[in-house]
Amino acid sequence: MILNVVADARYLREKARADYLDAERGLFERWGPTAGRNLTDDDRRLLAVQGKAVGWKRLTKIAHIATAQTIRRWHRKLIGITRAKSGGKPQTSPVVEALVVKLAVENSYGNDSWGRRRIAGALLALGHDLDAGTVRNILRRHGIPPAPNRGRGRDNDLQMAVETLADIAIDFAQTVVIDAGRICRLYILLAIHIQTREAVLVGITEHPTEAWMLQCARNLTMAEVGFLQLTKAASIQMDHDAIFTAHFRKTLADAGLDVRFTPRRQPWKNGHIERFIQTLKNLVLHKFIFLGENAVREAISIGIRHYNQERPHQSLDNRPPKPPSGSAPDLSKPIIRIDRLDGAIHHYVRAA
Structure with missing residues (x-):
């Protein structure tokens, strides 16, 4: 028992040390050798939180950007201070503030890290109506850095707003699996209803033959149960990939759909399905090594069910497409x- 406690303490010390060095490395990569003269308050908060976890005495041996005494002063100034109790916006309760930190810390997986808007959406589902700015300020006070890839280099919704959108968008995702000792690539056909953001898995195969594509088209257009019939879609869009064959498009057209192509080499024109595929990768596909098609199918089904019923969507006022x-x-x-x-x-x- 004592050995386990000692081992756990040693692990936590080493983890804190590694986290601090990672934070410094990121700042050096951004600012170069002049990092110490270019730090923002957010950078100082990050170093202060990580430095406190290391311990001020041990920090003196590993700190490079600033001395341990300076970082400790940043902690007192930027994190240790309390806000005024009168005037201005009502103070967020400590319980809610702790919940914001909990959501941020527990959901920090690479590109799937929860940003301020994602956290605000989760809080709304739990009965706490906090705006994204308040969430951002709480994260800053606790030295929690912004989620990766939060900024958008291209606003797909804005660029597509001037165009007439199709009802349904489809595209393929890909993943690699280990099946019976061999490595193979699976093709995953996905569809999304653009207005409601409801998504479905159309099919998974290692060999997307024309016969398989025709079966997917029939499944989509099947009376009473097909996704295109359930959503009452009148149009569908896809890119120019040769996998969407003439027979596949004809089957959709024969079902009364207006089949559209997005412009060549402009994937942002199909931005809704592209964004959904990226979300699915971050939620599921990038987190596992799959052993066979069945494992991929089960994981994607669970991921899509979470996407449709539980995950807040900013375009839907932080509501899921099909909330229970x-x-x-x-x-x-x-x-x-x-x-x-x-x-x-x-x-x-x-809790119920």
């Missing part, structure tokens, strides 16, 4: 975390 029916969350109930795919996806609800 029920009353507003009871703020007196405790918050519980539901793990999907063995903890790869987190969802938070109020």
Whole structure:
């Protein structure tokens, strides 16, 4: 028992040291050798939080950008201070502030890190209406850096707003699996209803032959159960990939759909499905090494169900496309975390 406690303490010390050095390395990569003269307050908060976790005495041996004494002063000034208790916007309760930090820390997986808007959406589902700016300020106070890739180099919705959008968009994702000792690539056909953002898995195969594509078209247009019939879609768009054969397009057209192509070499023109595929990769495909097609199918099905029923969407006022029916969350109930795919996806609800 004592050995386990000692080992855990040593692990935490080494982890804190590695986290601090990673933070310094990121700042040197951004600013170069002049990093110490170009730090923002957010950078100083980050170093202060990581430095405190290391311990001020041990920090003197590894700090390079600034001395341990300077970093400790930053901690007192930028994190240790309290806000005024009167005037201005009401102070966020410590319970809600702790919840913001919890959501940010527990959901920091690479490109799937939760940013301020994603956290605000999760809070809304739990009965706390915080704007993204408040979430950002809380994260800053606690020295939590922004989520990676939060900024958008191209605003797909804005560029497509001047055009007439199709009802449905389709495209392929790909993933590599190990099946019976061999490495193979699977092709995953996905569809999304642009207005509601509801998404479905159309099919998965190692060999997307024309016969397989025709079967996918029939499944999409099947009376009463096909996705295109359920959504009452009148049009569908896709890119110029040769995999969308003439027979595939004809099957869709024969079902009464207006089949459209996006411009060549302009994937942002099909931005909704492209963004969904990236989300699915971050949620599921990049987190596992799959052993066979069935494992991929099960993981994607769980990921899409989370996407449709639980994940807040900024374009839908932080509501999921198909939220489960029920009353507003009871703020007196405790918050519980539901793990999907063995903890790869987190969802938070109020206890029943």
